[in-house]
């Protein structure tokens with residue numbers, strides 16, 4: 001549903017241009033869960049902003065659901081189809097109550113009053129804010145505000161939701177809640193692009209992109225990334241504990257395709273290994 005071809009982008013810094021995206025080719029299919037990671041400044045936010053027309057790249061083409069973003073007439077439609085949940089929940093709320101906040105985007109798109117009411121009820125229930133419908137937004141926790149930001153995006157019924165380090169300002173509980181909501185939206189059919197610097201959040205992604213200095217240097221699954229590529233060492237990653245256990249198991253001869261990615265896989269594997277030793 002999203003196609004980038006030979007995308008370059010540079011920002012002006014005083015008198016010089018700084019090259020941030022350098023020849024990105026990328027296709028994201030409808031229904032995929034794609035995780036994007038990379039160091040600070042590697043170009044993650046710039047890349048995802050090109051995916052919904054918030055930013056038009058200096059060079060190359062971006063096409064979303066058949067709509068070419070170089071045509072200004074397509075941009076509004078694409079912004080509805082591809083919604084972004086940003087890092088800072090405070091910067092995304094516009095209403096004084098959750099109901100008002102969700103209604104804002106719907107009103108802007110001319111949704112009828114009855115339909116609006118149905119969508120508001122549905123999305124606020126989905127993110128478990130049904131008991132905060134008319135609460136003052138300023139009194140919501142960071143996690144609740146981020147869930148509200150998701151609700152406001154989801155109400156617009158996008159085909160694709162992009163989470164741009166959307167859990168980075170939340171505590172562990174808030175992170176888990178937002179992640180769980182994103183997973184359930186994905187399971188219900190929404191394409192999800194999950195941008196993160198938390199390696200733990202890459203482990204159950206079928207597809208991971210690694211961005212280094214504006215180029216995609218890895219596009220594949222978690223097992224190959226962590227166990228069979230030079231990226232973790234080259235990028236100086238502190239890999240999650242489950243990967244450290246897996247790396248130890250591999251040194252003991254356990255084959256690649258059985259190495260663990262999720263913590264719940266570890267006990268069985270270790271038992272099997274110990275019984276064979």
Ligand SMILES: Nc1ncnc2c1ncn2[C@@H]1O[C@H](COP(=O)(O)OP(=O)(O)OP(=O)(O)O)[C@@H](O)[C@H]1O
Pocket residue numbers: 011012013020038039040041042043044045046047
């Ligand atoms: N509007 C802008 N004007 C000038 N330079 C910018 C602008 N936005 C981003 N940059 C620069 O572009 C580079 C890439 O920024 P970007 O935010 O895309 O990276 P990122 O990987 O998302 O970083 P982070 O993980 O820190 O959010 C950085 O060096 C940044 O300073």
